[in-house]
Amino acid sequence: MEFEEFSSMALPEIEANLQQTLKHYVPHDFPELREMLAYHMGWESLEDVTNRGGKRIRPLLVLLCANAAGGDWRQALPAASAVEYIHNFSLIHDDIQDKSELRRGRKTVWVKWGIAQAINTGDLMFTIGHLSMLNLDSEQNPVIVMKASELLLQSCVFLTRGQYNDISYENRVGVNLDDYWKMIGGKTAALLSCSAELGALIGKADKNLRNNFHSYGYSLGLAFQIQDDWLGIWGDSALTGKAIDSDLAAGKKTLPILYGLSKNGDFARQWKKGPIPADETHWLAELLEKEGARQYTEEMVKQETEKAKEFLDKAVGNLEAGKPLWELTQMLLERKK
Amino acid sequence: MEFEEFSSMALPEIEANLQQTLKHYVPHDFPELREMLAYHMGWESLEDVTNRGGKRIRPLLVLLCANAAGGDWRQALPAASAVEYIHNFSLIHDDIQDKSELRRGRKTVWVKWGIAQAINTGDLMFTIGHLSMLNLDSEQNPVIVMKASELLLQSCVFLTRGQYNDISYENRVGVNLDDYWKMIGGKTAALLSCSAELGALIGKADKNLRNNFHSYGYSLGLAFQIQDDWLGIWGDSALTGKAIDSDLAAGKKTLPILYGLSKNGDFARQWKKGPIPADETHWLAELLEKEGARQYTEEMVKQETEKAKEFLDKAVGNLEAGKPLWELTQMLLERKK
Numbered sequence: 036m037e038f039e040e041f042s043s044m045a046l047p048e049i050e051a052n053l054q055q056t057l058k059h060y061v062p063h064d065f066p067e068l069r070e071m072l073a074y075h076m077g078w079e080s081l082e083d084v085t086n087r088g089g090k091r092i093r094p095l096l097v098l099l100c101a102n103a104a105g106g107d108w109r110q111a112l113p114a115a116s117a118v119e120y121i122h123n124f125s126l127i128h129d130d131i132q133d134k135s136e137l138r139r140g141r142k143t144v145w146v147k148w149g150i151a152q153a154i155n156t157g158d159l160m161f162t163i164g165h166l167s168m169l170n171l172d173s174e175q176n177p178v179i180v181m182k183a184s185e186l187l188l189q190s191c192v193f194l195t196r197g198q199y200n201d202i203s204y205e206n207r208v209g210v211n212l213d214d215y216w217k218m219i220g221g222k223t224a225a226l227l228s229c230s231a232e233l234g235a236l237i238g239k240a241d242k243n244l245r246n247n248f249h250s251y252g253y254s255l256g257l258a259f260q261i262q263d264d265w266l267g268i269w270g271d272s273a274l275t276g277k278a279i280d281s282d283l284a285a286g287k288k289t290l291p292i293l294y295g296l297s298k299n300g301d302f303a304r305q306w307k308k309g310p311i312p313a314d315e316t317h318w319l320a321e322l323l324e325k326e327g328a329r330q331y332t333e334e335m336v337k338q339e340t341e342k343a344k345e346f347l348d349k350a351v352g353n354l355e356a357g358k359p360l361w362e363l364t365q366m367l368l369e370r371k372k
Numbered sequence: 373m374e375f376e377e378f379s380s381m382a383l384p385e386i387e388a389n390l391q392q393t394l395k396h397y398v399p400h401d402f403p404e405l406r407e408m409l410a411y412h413m414g415w416e417s418l419e420d421v422t423n424r425g426g427k428r429i430r431p432l433l434v435l436l437c438a439n440a441a442g443g444d445w446r447q448a449l450p451a452a453s454a455v456e457y458i459h460n461f462s463l464i465h466d467d468i469q470d471k472s473e474l475r476r477g478r479k480t481v482w483v484k485w486g487i488a489q490a491i492n493t494g495d496l497m498f499t500i501g502h503l504s505m506l507n508l509d510s511e512q513n514p515v516i517v518m519k520a521s522e523l524l525l526q527s528c529v530f531l532t533r534g535q536y537n538d539i540s541y542e543n544r545v546g547v548n549l550d551d552y553w554k555m556i557g558g559k560t561a562a563l564l565s566c567s568a569e570l571g572a573l574i575g576k577a578d579k580n581l582r583n584n585f586h587s588y589g590y591s592l593g594l595a596f597q598i599q600d601d602w603l604g605i606w607g608d609s610a611l612t613g614k615a616i617d618s619d620l621a622a623g624k625k626t627l628p629i630l631y632g633l634s635k636n637g638d639f640a641r642q643w644k645k646g647p648i649p650a651d652e653t654h655w656l657a658e659l660l661e662k663e664g665a666r667q668y669t670e671e672m673v674k675q676e677t678e679k680a681k682e683f684l685d686k687a688v689g690n691l692e693a694g695k696p697l698w699e700l701t702q703m704l705l706e707r708k709k
Contacts, residue, residue: 060529061529061533065533065536067536067540068533068536128491128492128495131487131488131491132487132488132491132492133488150468150469150487151468151469151470151539152536152539152540154465154468154469154491155465155469155532155535155536155539156536157495158465158494158495158498158528158532158535159528159529159532159533159536161495161498162525162528162529162532163529165502165521165525166522166525166526166529169518169521169522169525177514177515177518178514180518181506181514181517181518181521184502184506184518184521185503185506188499188502188503188506189503191495191496191499192397192398192496192499192500192503195492195495195496195499196398196402196405196496198492198495199402199404199405199489199492199493199496202488202489202492203404203489
């Protein structure tokens with residue numbers, strides 16, 4: 036099966052499962068609470084769930100891995116919803132922590148409803164995520180459901196530890212490349228590796244096979260994040276929807292920038308002077324490239340991409356059921372936005 | 373066994389279990405994250421866990437109910453830690469939402485480390501709470517562990533829905549007594565009823581018996597909260613550590629105040645004028661009493677206390693193992709601070 040065919044079949048079921056689960060835990064007599072949750076999920080309301088929001092990459096990954104491991108992907112739907120909720124809980128809190136006012140072109144939850152309600156809505160979404168996991172068919176095998184719950188909770192430990200690092204790096208002088216790897220391992224790779232492993236687990240893969248899925252998801256997550264960092268400086272703003280060199284203007288400590296700082300050359304001297312005016316970011320991006328940051332970043336994307344593919348090869352090889360997963364991987368790693 | 377004897381045996385084990393669980397999920401290389409978690413738990417650090425903080429009522433309740441249901445209370449320790457973590461997660465976020473600067477006489481986490489880190493520390497504590505539940509001995513019975521996880525997560529749904537109400541009532545005109553019951557049912561009673569039911573579940577009580585423990589915890593929670601509301605206006609400030617009539621000065625919508633507002637008399641007219649100066653709260657407390665709010669509040673405490681005792685009687689009757697639980701109940705309901 037092609038990825039296109041798979042996703043056109045699976046995406047509506049993901050949306051339906053996400054919606055049903057929310058409705059179940061947040062009844063009619065909490066209309067505003069429903070509205071906040073639905074709004075953040077990218078829907079107009081719980082009654083109109085046309086998706087204007089996320090790409091649902093993580094739930095697709097769960098389902099594709101369950102399918103590739105030889106399982107029935109429909110059985111994995113509660114786990115797919117679970118990771119999507121956890122991802123979205125982290126975004127709601129992230130937006131407060133970063134003071135981000137826009138997400139996917141719309142006002143963030145805290146801007147619309149205030150910080151207090153936004154924290155609480157994130158907490159509720161987090162709760163619903165873990166509850167969703169318990170909707171896996173436990174009669175089949177309660178040990179698998181427990182293991183799945185544990186995997187997701189453990190990934191939240193990595194997520195919050197990574198988030199701790201991210202917040203503390205913001206005001207810390209001397210953040211280095213090691214710090215970066217530690218941070219994105221938690222912030223981005225943990226939930227993707229968890230998604231892949233969950234699919235495998237529900238597809239009844241054995242421990243060894245599950246580990247390959249896990250490692251595949253982990254490298255995929257790293258490659259994905261580094262690619263994001265690359266796009267934040269050299270991406271085509273017409274495609275990314277962000278300003279050119281936006282990460283330079285924002286003073287973010289992304290991989291190319293930390294590499295540049297580690298060289299202690301002209302770039303580092305300029306950057307340390309403080310906020311970079313918008314008309315100087317282009318010149319700084321060139322300086323960064325001259326000092327090798329672009330090449331280094333591209334090498335790192337390539338390195339993690341190769342690793343991801345190696346593990347995917349170990350996990351699914353040439354299996355017919357693995358085909359759409361190979362496609363998704365290729366798409367994610369070649370994205371220009 | 374007396375309550376005193378039980379708690380002097382159980383409290384050190386609760387502290388040890390809480391501490392070990394935190395250490396396990398937050399390793400040495402996250403010293404500041406450990407510090408934040410330990411600080412909020414009322415410890416000096418993870419190396420010096422002398423408890424200067426909470427009273428650990430919820431974990432004690434879990435253990436006492438497990439014991440009363442005929443189980444081995446030591447087996448319930450992971451569940452006891454779980455509810456204490458969930459309680460503390462909600463306090464960390466609550467303090468941000470309420471802009472409270474002090475808790476138990478010390479600066480709150482957000483005041484010391486900022487809002488971004490405080491949100492994240494709460495998220496991590498929430499995660500560790502649910503992970504702790506999975507430390508129950510699953511080899512004995514995975515279905516019980518799953519059920520326990522579900523109970524705790526479900527109580528977090530009630531908790532966050534109650535918190536939603538609480539936050540939205542703050543700025544809403546026309547909050548009434550019905551709204552109040554809905555709100556404290558979630559905010560206070562949900563976690564106490566969950567604690568009691570968890571103990572019963574782990575003590576292998578059947579569904580019917582578990583329901584009695586649950587209802588006991590629920591009424592206990594309501595009585596506890598209403599008592600708190602009473603103390604917030606008529607409590608002896610030398611004992612409560614709060615200013616006299618403090619809830620009046622803060623403009624909180626507690627039970628006596630909502631009762632007073634519902635009477636639409638002199639109290640309501642005064643209260644609606646806006647913030648009450650400190651030198652007028654005493655006079656307003658008297659007005660409130662004259663209009664029947666004190667009597668109504670005392671009746672409600674009595675009503676819920678009676679219910680709690682009825683259910684406790686159904687659950688444990690005169691069983692020797694239930695004795696310390698009767699004692700704790702009495703202590704909580706007669707507290708003056």
